Amino acid sequence: MKLILLGPPGVGKGTQAQLLTKEYKIPQISTGDILRGAIQKGSDLGQKANSYLSKGELVPDDIMLGLIREKLFGDVPLGGYILDGFPRTLVQAKALKTMFQENNDTLDAVLSLEADEKLILKRLSSRRTCRNCKAVYNLITKPPVVSGICDTCSGELYQRNDDKIGTIQNRIAVYKKQTEPLIDYYRAAGILIAIDSSGSPQEVHGFITSQLED
Numbered sequence: 001m002k003l004i005l006l007g008p009p010g011v012g013k014g015t016q017a018q019l020l021t022k023e024y025k026i027p028q029i030s031t032g033d034i035l036r037g038a039i040q041k042g043s044d045l046g047q048k049a050n051s052y053l054s055k056g057e058l059v060p061d062d063i064m065l066g067l068i069r070e071k072l073f074g075d076v077p078l079g080g081y082i083l084d085g086f087p088r089t090l091v092q093a094k095a096l097k098t099m100f101q102e103n104n105d106t107l108d109a110v111l112s113l114e115a116d117e118k119l120i121l122k123r124l125s126s127r128r129t130c131r132n133c134k135a136v137y138n139l140i141t142k143p144p145v146v147s148g149i150c151d152t153c154s155g156e157l158y159q160r161n162d163d164k165i166g167t168i169q170n171r172i173a174v175y176k177k178q179t180e181p182l183i184d185y186y187r188a189a190g191i192l193i194a195i196d197s198s199g200s201p202q203e204v205h206g207f208i209t210s211q212l213e214d
């Protein structure tokens, strides 16, 4: 199965991708995680991407397209995956369509996660991430057992640079301008499934799997 998770920052794409990965045994490909990993390593990609992420702006399309082409259609073709955070612009969506056509491949569905902006702001400002294993927590809805420490690997929990309030607001504005038009694009293609993401992670997951099985 080849899926795209679309939706504003903090709506729960990463959380749902993790649950879908377990359910369907297919990998999550998170462009945000790939970029943060590259920044941590100080690689060429990381150096190029750093200033965009810290401001909540999108990394240029040409960089993202090179990265995704290599991941999806490189030497080892993937049987299935969940794309989390890609595509994010119409240019990226159209280029992805061309890549699929060139490889006689098809996309199964685009899950468009939706939630109220107030809820999104609350989720993002209370998110904490493990520096070591990247597990995601939430101070309100999923706190760690010991404050500041990852339950799984005892790594340090930190607040993402772009989860500060000013940057969150810019990310939401960037989403509305550059990514939201993809909802109509994929609806017109007949593969969009709208998902109410305001329930608990398990409730949202149950709704997604029932929609996919339909």
Ligand code: AP5
Residues within 6 Å of the ligand: 007, 008, 009, 010, 011, 012, 013, 014, 015, 016, 031, 032, 033, 035, 052, 053, 056, 057, 058, 059, 060, 064, 084, 085, 086, 087, 088, 092, 123, 124, 126, 127, 128, 136, 137, 138, 139, 141, 142, 162, 171, 197, 198, 199, 200, 201, 202, 204
């Ligand atoms: P990225 O890492 O993709 O960030 P994002 O899209 O802004 O999404 P988030 O990771 O912030 O949120 P999420 O929807 O995954 O929510 P989560 O599940 O963590 O991208 C970061 C940056 O990279 C971009 O700004 C850009 O610069 C760059 N980039 C990436 N891809 C790019 C591309 N294609 N083109 C150009 N640039 C690109 O949940 C959030 C919190 O809520 C957590 O604490 C979680 O525990 C909690 N939570 C989740 N679901 C629930 C629920 N149902 N109930 C209660 N709590 C919940």
